[in-house]
Amino acid sequence: MPKPLRINIIIIALITMAGLIAGCKKNNPQDEIPTTTKPVSTPLPDLAMFVNTFDSSSGTTTYFLNAATGNVLTQYTYPAQTNTTWCQPVAGNGYLYNSSNNKIDAINMNTGSVVWTDDVTNVSAPILHDDTFYGVYTNANDSYGIYALDATKPSKTFLWKYEVNKAVQTQYPGNINVEIKYYNGLIYIAAAYKNIAAVDAKTGVLKWQMNTVNYVSNSLIALNNGFIINEDKVIDAATGQQIWMAKPAALPPTFTGNQELAKIEYVTKDLYFVATTHYPSSPGNRKCFLSAIDKTTGNEKWHTNYGGGYSNYDTINAVTQVWNNQLLIKKLVYTGAGKYGANVDERYLLMDIATGRIIVTLSDTGAGTTSGAYIINNDIFFCKRWESTLHGVFGPVSPPANYVFTNDLLTGKQKWNNNKLLENYQGTAYSCVVTGGKAYSPLIH
Secondary structure: OOHHHHHHHHHHHHHHHHOOOOOOOOOOOOOOOOOOOOOOOOOOOOOEEEEEEEEOOOEEEEEEEEOOOOOEEEEEEEOOOOOOOOEEEEEEOOEEEEEEOOEEEEEOOOOOOEEEEEEOOEOOOOEEEOOEEEEEEEOOOOOEEEEEEEOOOOOOOOOEEEEOOHHHHHHOOOOOOEEEEEEOOEEEEEEOOOEEEEEEOOOOOEEEEEEOOOOOOOOOOOHHHOEEEEOOEEEEOOOOOEEEEOOOOOOOHHHOOOEEEEEEEEEOOOEEEEEEEEEOOOOOOEEEEEEEEEOOOOOEEEEEEEEEEEOOEEEEEEEEEEEOOEEEEEEEEEEEOOOOOEEEEEEEEEEEOOOOOEEEEOOOOOEEEEEEEEEEOOEEEEEEEOOOEEOOEEOOOOOOOEEEEEEEOOOOOEEEEEOOOOOOOOOOOEEEEEEOOEEEOOOEO
């Protein structure tokens, strides 16, 4: 990566960690937000959304919204607890769960009352698959591993535990950087940068593991299609065997030569999507192209412009998932804001898999980065947060600092946007939606 980009990329990472968030309004705006906890009538609205905020002094607030309109129905408050540093919502098995770094609370959705609690030390928010939580635990000696926990009742013991490869822990002591995901009866673990493993979801027994040359960040993005990505390599999720390695795709003549880097963005049953980045040997613009490679023939079906820029202005694109035979792409644009600062705008667009043509760009101010996004039928639900920066330090917030909104994926238009609910909230907010007895969030697998 060229040196001029490093400072801005560090700032983007800081912004992403610092927070995001929620709000709601546009259609049926509601200026008065309930400030006291009150029960919600049974049954729940057809689309019920829960949005969490956390403060170490005041505790956790869970806002209950009608997710069809963005209107706030009520809010539940929970007091601060010693050493708690975050709290995220997820739903399932008839409960709303609030998971934190110290415990998991099972909550009655209609009343907000805590039904039962499991004390568990979580490194990050556990994922939920059916009636089981899967999370990352840590011990007093800084060792860590994966656990399975019954999500239907309070439990004193884990269903199973799997300790992350000790060699990896030795190589990266105290660095608990682990992503886990459920797929096809297995829990996949991308741990401490350079190790990937798969364990049986019922027993915790290791199926396979491998050390990697490249970092494993975002490796599990195409897991639901049966593939793991490790930079320029594709791994069969069932066996752990490498099945393909990307090479820089053919670039337009004016961009050939000099330094070229290939990175796999996504994998489907029929196609590899490869981003080829051109770095000029002398100062100039970084340029990136996205290619669709036929898995049977190895031939490029199409390529298109895919971002690029220079130290004070750059665009970084990333495929996040496939919806309706279209790639959902996150477009991150950052511009210089002072000597060491940057402003970040993040937008989403849909690209036709067959041609590489942009079908629709989702309506959004672009300001800020996303803490959570998930699709229900033809709608996508966002939590976003905006902060301007100057000299690498988070500067004054320009409202709306936090907002939640929903877009129609067929038209790209916003259905509602609440930019008042959390406009002064300084942390990161997360949400989940319950509809038809089923729950949705990035934590539900």
